[in-house]
Amino acid sequence: MTVADALLVALGVVAVGSGALVVTSKHLVRAGLYLVISLGAIAGLYLVLGAELVAWVQVLVYVGAVVVLLLFAVMLTRAPIGASDDLDRPAWPALLVGGGVGLGLAALLADAFRWAIYPLPEAGTAGRMGEQIFGTWVLPFEVISILLLSALVGAIVLSRPDIKGRGE
């Protein structure tokens, strides 16, 4: 087992463990903080795999913005210190769906690759990512950006009561 393997396993354990804590913790804000650890560990996994840019995008977008927005919203509405006992949490269906998907994916991957060893592709540098996104994948990239833009416009329209439809 190489250093990279050990790091992968360790970071994977951290990611899965803190992910489990996110859904089992009864402390609302702490659950959000566990999510920070989990997403940070996933960024670490990307780093070990040589995808430097993706790793730091993960940190910038998920740790620095998405989770922060989530925590922000929780703190604005309800964020008691200590355990909340009245959380509505359907444990068994969640375990069934989550565990089922996890096991299914694991079985699928194990079946598809069967311990075959593939050489790592060249490192995911910014230059290579740029060439891929704006070369090969430029059409999906643009479609997704239009989707996000229309979602943004929709959110603005929905959240502003002073914008009325034509029929009203």
Add this chain to the structure above:
Amino acid sequence: MPLWLDLAVRVVAVVLGFLVLPLVVGQTEHKVMAHMQSRLGPMYAGAFHGWAQLIADGVKFVQKEDITPRAADGTVFRLAPLVALFPYLLVFLALPLGPGGLVAQAMDIGLFFVLAVLGVGVVAVLMSAWASANKYSLLGGLRGAAQLLGYELPLVLAAASVAMAAGTLSLPGIVEAWRPWWLLWQLPAAIVFFIAGVAEIRRPPFDMPIADSELVFGYMTEYTGLRFAFFLLAEYVGIVVISALTTILFLGGWHGPFAEHLGWLWTLAKTFAVAFVIIWMRVTFPRLREDQLQRLCWLVLVPVALGQLVLTAVVKVLT
């Protein structure tokens, strides 16, 4: 040089810079503010013009009792100052001091790394604000999070403009590509980056999250002793980091006469000049109101940064 020695020298240099530069900035702030306000400032500690004032402060902070409020969430409360400080230590790794690889860790995407790691600081603000179990802390933290999230956008856009102009994300690479006429070409981006950077480290006039006349001391209200000192240290390291980044991205880093040998001196001199301006702003401007703060960000800085991106692209395509 063997690998371990090379590594040790780099780590020691980064830690030394991390500990010494903020103190120098802090002492400068004491003296500069005092003289701008017709005072003398610290005069006794260390005998000569109070040069050891911050060391004396540090000794005082260590002696103070470390209090965790009874209603607080202890673990998160105690962890927050470290989370505030650690990203800045990482950022120090990527800041180039001089030509010829005078940087702790040369990174292909150094600029992106720096911006991503700086973004983690907002988690510390929310952690300390919530875990203190104090309404002033929480208010300060919410203001802080709104401010940091908003100002991150112009900061990243302005940095992207330089990266586009230089054609690289590596910080030494950007300094290498820098030419004096960029001072004019990238001027709007430089101003946007500097203002957004000062807002990112919550320095006056952007200290709404702390606002001592309304919120006691914002998200730091409940902190005492060493943990409070960590927050203060984070603020001064923040000044160093933002000044250094402004220098590296917009003021040409080590470029100057005799850059071959005195490059590091140029970087440091420019960094301290920018830090002086940050101190100067603190003494000059009153604190912005919350709505003014957000308006400045979304209605002035973001459009200017976007316009700069267009300008950069046009010039880049034409030349």
